[in-house]
Amino acid sequence: MALSKEERCRELAQLVGIPLMEAEVAEVAERFESLMRELERLTQLDLAHIQPVLVFPEEEAQL
Amino acid sequence: MTRHDIPWLSAAETAVAIKTKQVSPVEVVQAYLARIEQFDGQLHAYITVMREEALAAARQAEQTVLRGGDVGPLFGVPVAVKDQFWTRGILTTNGSRVYRDFVPDADATVITRLQQAGTILLGKLNLSELAMGGTQEPPWGIPRNPWDRERTPGESSSGSGVALAAHLCAASVGEDTGGSGRSPASYCSAVGLRPTCTRVSRYGMTPMCWYLDTAAPMTKTVQDCALILGAIAGYDPRDPFTSRRPVPDYTARFGRGLRGIRLGLIRELDEDAGMHPEVKQAIHNAVEVLRQQGAEVHEVSIPLVALAGAIFVGVADTEGAGARDDVLRTRAAELDRASRTRLQAAALVPAKVYNRALKARVLLRQQFLEALRHVDVLVSATAPAPPPKHTALTAPFVNADDVRSRFFFRRAYTGCYALTALPAISIPGGFTTDNLPIGLQLGARPFAEELLLGVAHAYEQATPWHTRRAPGIEE
Numbered sequence: 001m002a003l004s005k006e007e008r009c010r011e012l013a014q015l016v017g018i019p020l021m022e023a024e025v026a027e028v029a030e031r032f033e034s035l036m037r038e039l040e041r042l043t044q045l046d047l048a049h050i051q052p053v054l055v056f057p058e059e060e061a062q063l
Numbered sequence: 064m065t066r067h068d069i070p071w072l073s074a075a076e077t078a079v080a081i082k083t084k085q086v087s088p089v090e091v092v093q094a095y096l097a098r099i100e101q102f103d104g105q106l107h108a109y110i111t112v113m114r115e116e117a118l119a120a121a122r123q124a125e126q127t128v129l130r131g132g133d134v135g136p137l138f139g140v141p142v143a144v145k146d147q148f149w150t151r152g153i154l155t156t157n158g159s160r161v162y163r164d165f166v167p168d169a170d171a172t173v174i175t176r177l178q179q180a181g182t183i184l185l186g187k188l189n190l191s192e193l194a195m196g197g198t199q200e201p202p203w204g205i206p207r208n209p210w211d212r213e214r215t216p217g218e219s220s221s222g223s224g225v226a227l228a229a230h231l232c233a234a235s236v237g238e239d240t241g242g243s244g245r246s247p248a249s250y251c252s253a254v255g256l257r258p259t260c261t262r263v264s265r266y267g268m269t270p271m272c273w274y275l276d277t278a279a280p281m282t283k284t285v286q287d288c289a290l291i292l293g294a295i296a297g298y299d300p301r302d303p304f305t306s307r308r309p310v311p312d313y314t315a316r317f318g319r320g321l322r323g324i325r326l327g328l329i330r331e332l333d334e335d336a337g338m339h340p341e342v343k344q345a346i347h348n349a350v351e352v353l354r355q356q357g358a359e360v361h362e363v364s365i366p367l368v369a370l371a372g373a374i375f376v377g378v379a380d381t382e383g384a385g386a387r388d389d390v391l392r393t394r395a396a397e398l399d400r401a402s403r404t405r406l407q408a409a410a411l412v413p414a415k416v417y418n419r420a421l422k423a424r425v426l427l428r429q430q431f432l433e434a435l436r437h438v439d440v441l442v443s444a445t446a447p448a449p450p451p452k453h454t455a456l457t458a459p460f461v462n463a464d465d466v467r468s469r470f471f472f473r474r475a476y477t478g479c480y481a482l483t484a485l486p487a488i489s490i491p492g493g494f495t496t497d498n499l500p501i502g503l504q505l506g507a508r509p510f511a512e513e514l515l516l517g518v519a520h521a522y523e524q525a526t527p528w529h530t531r532r533a534p535g536i537e538e
Binding site (some may be wrong): 042054060 | 260261274304306308367370372374376377380391392395396400403404405407408409411412414419420421422423424425426428432466467470471484509535
């Protein structure tokens with residue numbers, strides 16, 4: 001049986017060691033689902049040949 | 064000049080008045096302290112007012128002026144900084160109860176350089192918790208937008224926006240992770256610059272997302288912004304990512320007109336169905352003002368910009384949650400509910416999703432750099448709508464569309480420049496019929512702050528917006 005949003009959230013939080021307040025589980029779950037739903041849109045992009053650098057080389061400033 | 068005239072001066076004008084002995088640094092500091100005393104109880108711009116330290120520094124500055132000592136273009140100017148910059152021996156809260164007792168033993172490089180430029184630190188300014196935004200119950204009071212106190216002054220450098228709009232400091236330095244400097248500038252009719260990411264040292268600036276965070280000059284005028292950036296920019300061995308490029312005179316392009324400058328209106332933001340009609344009209348009016356000064360105007364397409372808000376949250380919140388892991392594990396109860404649940408949700412994002420967001424960020428940068436091969440300066444609104452009411456920010460989300468429009472999409476406007484590590488500035492771009500500020504945002508290629516400030520200055524000088532005063536702030 002599929003987990004509810006809240007159950008999935010509790011399980012993930014337990015795995016990463018983040019304690020949640022019971023009264024706020026629904027809110028965290030809603031935020032998490034929203035974020036994942038938005039980020040799901042990125043799967044449409046072709047990102048195969050892109051390196052996920054954090055700081056860009058200064059040479060790129062020369063256009 | 065009387066004490067009552069002083070707070071209405073720009074930072075540059077204040078320094079000239081001090082240099083020419085029209086006013087003394089002590090009179091200047093006293094004038095601002097009097098206004099803080101009168102207004103800050105209602106506006107909550109400040110967390111800490113450094114009254115005695117500021118007066119002592121002003122007395123010392125006064126002696127320098129009387130001796131005929133060397134004084135620069137910011138000498139004696141009272142500044143205030145976001146309470147995210149470390150100040151040795153002075154409380155630095157980061158807007159959070161978690162840091163309510165944090166007293167750093169070193170100054171941030173930004174603080175050191177502001178002092179070297181001769182400015183006088185008036186105090187530490189209110190901010191959203193941990194520079195995130197969305198704080199429901201700010202521990203040091205809800206910062207009130209002087210243009211309408213029921214509305215947000217923008218986040219997260221909220222106190223900087225409030226203090227500038229209410230003339231409670233002559234200039235400020237905020238911080239910008241995804242728009243935290245430009246958003247309050249837009250909502251408070253001030254100037255806010257996000258420099259190229261490696262232009263200003265981040266040493267002693269508590270991180271939100273270390274590779275997106277930048278110090279953000281926030282000022283009353285574009286000239287002040289150029290002066291503040293000139294004072295704080297440059298290589299710092301304590302932040303090895305800072306650029307070794309020389310720091311130019313950021314006022315060098317002032318007064319040179321816009322002939323030959325190519326402007327690009329970002330189509331995807333301009334055609335956003337959610338944009339407030341008066342904001343859209345103001346941006347089109349601004350483009351016309353720039354065209355009349357000689358700029359060529361083009362339309363450019365940056366297809367991924369509409370997703371910039373989602374990419375930003377996926378990157379910054381996830382990184383921020385990782386960096387706050389110890390707080391989330393052991394002190395989460397001390398966080399504001401909104402910060403806590405937002406960080407907790409971000410902490411659950413799988414690595415592959417974070418990795419995809421990081422790659423999308425790089426693709427977005429490629430699209431911006433491609434657009435900047437064809438134009439010199441990009442143009443858009445800073446925010447799609449005027450400042451919302453405080454209650455609108457903290458109201459629960461009703462459905463996915465509501466989340467998308469209120470949480471993700473508005474972040475696209477400013478988040479796109481943060482993600483791409485490009486410089487961008489928000490300047491006063493007009494007002495709605497309800498007298499609410501509208502921000503005009505300009506962006507450029509890496510290290511093109513001089514160009515950006517030149518275009519911003521030309522627009523500012525051709526329009527009256529920066530001279531308008533918020534209601535109810537006269538003494």
